């Protein structure tokens with residue numbers, strides 16, 4: 268460990284913080300609606316396959332690189348591969364974190380407004396078209412969504428400024444167990460509704476006729492996004508992990524927790540949606556329009572709606588913390604700013620872009636760059652381009668550039684002989700992962716038709 272460098276203090280802290288990063292709007296807002304749009308169960312199977320085959324190995328790789336480098340993503344690549352261009356992967360990571368945090372905080376701002384609405388019982392008595400109007404009115408506004416975006420970023424900044432152990436780890440250890448308890452309560456409510464079976468069937472019964480190559484690509488993008496891969500977060504968090512920690516078990520536990528929460532979110536949502544005869548494929552509005560409609564028809568709906576939006580806020584917060592930390596660690600270590608200054612600069616930068624993303628549903632709706640609104644441009648370039656490309660470069664680095672001995676000593680411990688699991692891991696990293704990511708990426712950008 269570098270002299271005086273902040274870091275995680277316990278095993279539970281490592282897992283809570285990394286799971287906090289992974290578990291976010293991606294699990295509770297995005298996963299259910301992407302699954303809904305792609306036909307349900309079959310999408311889920313493909314998603315799980317990606318998590319096992321690519322997600323876990325890539326998370327392990329990122330954590331190892333970070334822990335070996337003991338620096339922010341840029342500094343880490345500089346240190347591990349001096350006098351080469353590999354540091355560009357770190358630059359991409361910092362840039363991706365910045366872009367994602369911008370649109371992420373816009374959606375997170377919506378969750379704050381909806382928590383407020385839930386607490387003040389504002390969904391009560393509204394018809395489904397009124398609820399949908401409420402969402403459109405709110406998101407197309409100027410001041411309210413922008414202010415919520417900034418409030419959310421400020422909350423994120425307050426945690427990050429306190430440091431890794433005293434901020435990030437401390438809050439993750441409180442918030443993550445809370446999130447788990449809330450989602451279990453919501454699940455119990457959903458599966459005890461009359462007519463819940465249909466929703467469970469939608470989620471768990473694969474219908475492969477609904478699966479096309481677009482869905483496969485979305486499953487890969489979603490699995491990377493959900494595990495916070497390809498953008499330096501796991502490299503950054505890895506750099507705070509103690510040398511004694513076994514990275515294999517950290518990466519596996521975090522990936523399992525992340526997948527479990529996505530499933531539990533599906534179980535909280537689909538049975539309720541089907542039980543009230545609503546369609547599951549309503550896209551991004553699923554949790555903001557469909558669910559309030561469900562809550563106001565459900566016995567005890569008030570309490571469950573408050574719990575649900577509180578859950579979304581917690582999930583979003585622990586993830587945005589990890590995104591901001593990537594940028595802040597870069598500013599403190601490379602530009603030598605103090606943590607407080609770095610946080611303020613990052614807050615100001617992301618604040619501007621966050622507000623622009625938030626305005627993309629309103630006054631800037633018709634402002635297009637390369638055919639996208641600002642929000643969609645940030646989402647598309649980060650999720651479909653930067654993530655897969657950085658993910659690819661990271662596996663290539665670990666598989667082909669980094670010395671196999673160094674990888675082994677980071678993952679297995681110094682001087683320990685390679686075991687079968689490690690050999691399998693190296694095989695995936697060297698051959699399968701680069702091949703699979705390239706294929707899916709080329710298909711995504713239309714250079715190859717699967």
Ligand code: PHE
Nearest residue numbers: 289291292293294492493495
């Ligand atoms: N994994 C987070 C989620 O599922 C999003 C995220 C992506 C966070 C990348 C950090 C880095 O919502």
